[in-house]
Amino acid sequence: MLSHTGMLSHADKLAWLVEAERMARMGSFAFDVARGVGYGSPLLMEWFAQGQDEIVVDDLHQLLNALHPDDRAAAEKCYTEVVADPGGLTRSVQIRDQSGEHIYLCNVRAEHGPDGRLARLLGTVQDVTEQRTLEWKLRDEQQRVVDAQQLARLGTWEWDPGSGRTRFSDLLYELTGRNRAETTTYHGYLERVPADERRRVHRIWQGLRRDRQPVEFEHRYVRLDGSVRVWRMHGAERHDIAGRPRLLGTVQDVTEEHAAQSRLRRFIDLCELAPVGVGLFDQEERLVHANPALCRLLGHSPEQLRGMTTEAISEPGEQNRWSLPDAARGSGTAPAPRRWLRRRDGDSVYCELHSTESVQDDGTRFWLVVFQDVTEPFRTAEILRHQATHDELTGLPNHTAVKAALGDLLASAGADRVAVFLCDIDNFKRINNSLGHDAGDELLVALARRLESRLPRECTPARLSGDDFLVVCSDIDAAGGVESLARTMSGLLSTAVPVHGQLIKVSVSIGAAMRHDPLTTGGDLLRFADAALSEAKRQGSGRLSLAGPALRDAANQQVHLEGELRKALQDGELEMHYQPVVSDDGTIVTVESLLRWPHPERGMLRPGAFMPIAEQGGMLRDLDLWVLRTCLREAADWPLARGAPVRIAVNLSALVPGDPGFVDTVREAITDSGIAPSRVILELVETALVDLPDRSRQAMDELTRYGVRFSVDDFGTGYSSLARLKDLPAHTIKLDRRFVSGVVTDPADLAVAKAVADIAHAMRRRCVAEGVETATQFHVLRGIGVNGYQGWLFSYPLPARELLPLLRKGHLPVPTA
Template sequence: MSRPGTEHIEILRGRTENPADPTRPETPTAAPDDALTWLRRSSQRFTDLLAVAPVGIGLFDQSERLVDANEALCRLLGYRLDQLRGCTADELGHPQDQTRSPRSGKGVLGPNANPKVLQRTLLRSDGLPVSCELHTGLSVQDDGSQFWLVVFQDITERRRQAEALHHQATHDDLTGLPNRTAVKDLLADYLAGPDRERTAVLFCDIDKFKRVNDSLGHDAGDELLVALARILESGVPPECTVVRLSGDEFVIVCSDITAVDGLDALSTRVSALLRTTVPVRGQLIRVSASVGAARADQPDSTADDLLRFADAAMFEAKRRGPGKVSLASPTLIASADEQLHMEGQLRDALSHDELELHYQPVVAADGSIVGAEALVRWPHPDHGLLAPGAFLPIAEQGDLLRKLDRWVLRTALREAAGWPNAGGGHARVAVNLAGLVPGDPRFVTAVSDALDESGIDPDRVVLELVETALVDLPAQARSAMHTLAGRGVSFAVDDFGTGYSSLARLKELPAQIIKVDRRFIAGIGGDPADFAVARAVVDMSRAMGRHCIAEGVETATQFHILKGLGIDGYQGWLFSHPVGPRELRAMLGTTKLRVPEAQ
């Protein structure tokens, strides 16, 4: 940097002679030659300070043109000082910097510039952008004219790290697509604009995706999701943004539905993209998706509303079968609103302990009650006593299954701890779990806490899990089950035969009880295939030392056929409907339930 003369000294320091100014540092009252020497040395110190400063420093006149700069600023921008002199603050900015003033030299450093610390993207001589924080200070010369002293601090790396963190927070790690956080921000922006009624959302759920995970493993499932993400990205119109919401759920956000020929056409196009065959681990996987779509045609619809309406439409499409498309109609939207209302009511019911349990007995072949399965009921203030089928989907969509399972588990164990002896022994209590599963890191703690709070003998507790929850269990989940089994807790495979595991894999399931699904029991008296399945399950269970329970036993014929096969326990309307806690206690006080005679 060139050494400034006396004029620059005055600019950099302000007035040098104003004895009446109480804020001015006191100067030595010495001879003129000594004063000049003092000024020169002061100027030299200031020049040296600018030269060694690690940050860029520039001096701008009233028109915001660069007058002088230190070497650090020249290195930062890649220019010589003579190339920088005369450039305005605006001209140093990158063309794509949105903070640049629309009129060169106006408003960047001027009196209206606010705040005093600005963030700007500047353009280097090699064309690369450099992000800077500008610390500005305004001073006055002897003649009253103003000048700007600006410190340029390079924050390129800091901004790069901040952008990386923001990208990580708003994008999916697996596919690189925007995530749930990003889609809500994007929708909020679209809905706040003048063309909000053109905004639309498509909710896509891959059909039977769990079968891929169960049969080929989760790595293969991830590979399939990445492939589908690329198919969607390359296949949707430019007005659309592809988002991975969670698991096997994708969302398409469209900013202008009229530009893509309407909601129906876009939904059909996306459904066709996802009806494809993808090579995964040397196998061709044929996939399809259920697609639900909603448009922002309500003036007060929020981002959450659009996602909820599209999600409800997707569930409607899924009910109609794989690969179907459904659009959110006024009736469906009204149903979704009612479901949201019931979700809030269910949360309150759980919080205020307003649910109740009924129990269906499990009997041995001689009619003695050996156990009972806890079945949750909701005494709804408007709809009466609701069975699980009416509110479990609401609990699932509202992420309440885990909380519901914990309530059922604690309540069932507390009530069962006080059951009377049944035929000389205590009946076992079975609790079906859907949200609180072995893979949950809080699984062991939740079950252990319920055992300790109730004081029940762990040998009397059976935790029922659907077959698909027990296939390909990770090591952590198996360890959790073994920990509880060590305390005496038993595990049952519920609805066996309806999942994706084969009979050969039965021996791998860490469960002591197998429950044959009611769908096979229903046809056992007339369908040879159902009889063959039931017999195979019983034979396999007996060979591996497992107990076998039949669900949905409703006729004497079914009972006697199953008895002939060697079933250990029977559950169904033939013996008892689900009953309340008081009725069950009365039943447990009897010796045996009536067993139908063979015909």
């Protein structure tokens, strides 16, 4: 307020000054260092001294206690610098009160006395809380903008059309690959646009200058490092504070987005072209999209399929239900589920389902399902599964199916009522040999149909092999007992059957076995039935034998012997013996190999004692391989006999020319042993050569060209046709020993022997007689034209070490007339 003199009073001046401080939110202070007393303006005293008039402090630390603990060090540093400065410069420090809620900017200056000592401190304190809060918020907002731009790969730019100068944001410099120190111009930017897009881009920017309408477009940009990126551009015109127009906008790097869209387009194209069905389902498992392959698979149009559920496209039945989570399990290590789907025409397709769940940009979940048609593989697998468990000729269950069925029956209640019947057609080989295999097959099929249609319902017929039928009875009591059921089977199989236009009368031998203790397995029952069958056949045709304790013991012993034979084969405990074959003058021309088993308890066993066991145990092929390799290896180094190499004859029973890999097996054994192929003779029994398949003949021809020779063993015991014998690539025909033994006493045997020798000569084959034991037999056989002789008259079968001296000698003595 003005006084009457027109001048302000001291009080008015002070009041106005205090009000000005409050408006500026700034207080002031003066501190007399020597007295330790300070003065603060009213506002300052309100802030820090609870309204006192004076500030009385003993030392600096008392003054600092009024500040926030975190700011005391900075304040003390500022005080130290002010005190040490004799020039009286003003220094600033930012401080907070003890609560930390208010922020102050403190400016302080020191005054020194004439003696240079510190006299007083003067300063101001301004409340800058609001300014700092706004600054921090602005800085946070700016940082969020920068972070958002960084995450979105979004840069900003300004362009002055008049000068052509441009200004880039930090991120835009990063996107272009340029240095901030470089000058950027519109033309420099345009040069980095590929030539095929440059005209279009320039036209769009000129349109923005001309029309002043915002633009949005995309183009490629070549960075300085040569990499090509895709940019999405936005541009608009704005005016600055002075009203001058300026162009500004954003640049977003959308290269990855374009790549994803490109992949998506390729994926969609691939789905449309894919040969497998692809369907898109919503969360309710409704089909919203189907590719052409799925439409063809189900026989519907896309419109018809749209909206159909998984249940609607599936065949009815609880076991055929499926859901999209079920299908999703197929994408991991677990096998994909397979279900029958219903076509529009009523047919069914068997599909393997693969599914994955995904989420769209708006959060909507959907399922992508691939439908792989596996109908044909499934049906093929079913056929193969049926073939694996059923006999190809008769369609009856085979040995594999029987073992599985017996396992289930013996594990169930009533296992003590389970019985098996092994049926063998008597003299079945006679039918095959006389009428051919086609006739034999026709007979087996007819008998199989009789068993299928006329056995009690508790019985399941099966065919094991050859002419052996097996009947498994799940409840022998319900079927009438063992003997009654055996009579029924005998009546069905012992009958006259029309085959190839004529009635064939057959009979059957039957071996039966029942479970006798809880430890009996399905394999045991089959072994016991086989032992009973052998006993029945020993009694004659058309007999029945039930496996009792004695037969079971014998069968168990046979199993034990089978195990011993298997071990002997694995451990190399078998031996080869050799018997020479001589010519008329006693020269050794061939040596026949004969397998022996030196059993530790039973002594030296001949093949007749253990080959049936080997056959039953499935070891014949392994034995053949061992014999072939062993004989060839031992014979490779044999000495010459009278200057000529001695041939080795090897008997084969299971390894026959019709087997896959027969030629490779023989050639490999010859190569490994080092023997000349021309020294190898493979002996096959006559019965193995009846109805010889073409592939067997081809295998024999190939080995013959390689140098190997073949011999027909036991000739005269089978039913080979002469036409077949003439076509075989066999070099030798061996006369069976049963005819040799009677050539002296039985005119019929002599006639057969002479006929075989004549046939061999007519076909330009050699004829060798087996089992020659007397001089008379030798002279008679030589008189009818036999070329070679083998038997005890000349030598017993010998181990290899005893054979070598005979080979070195080269010949054996022959009886004189």
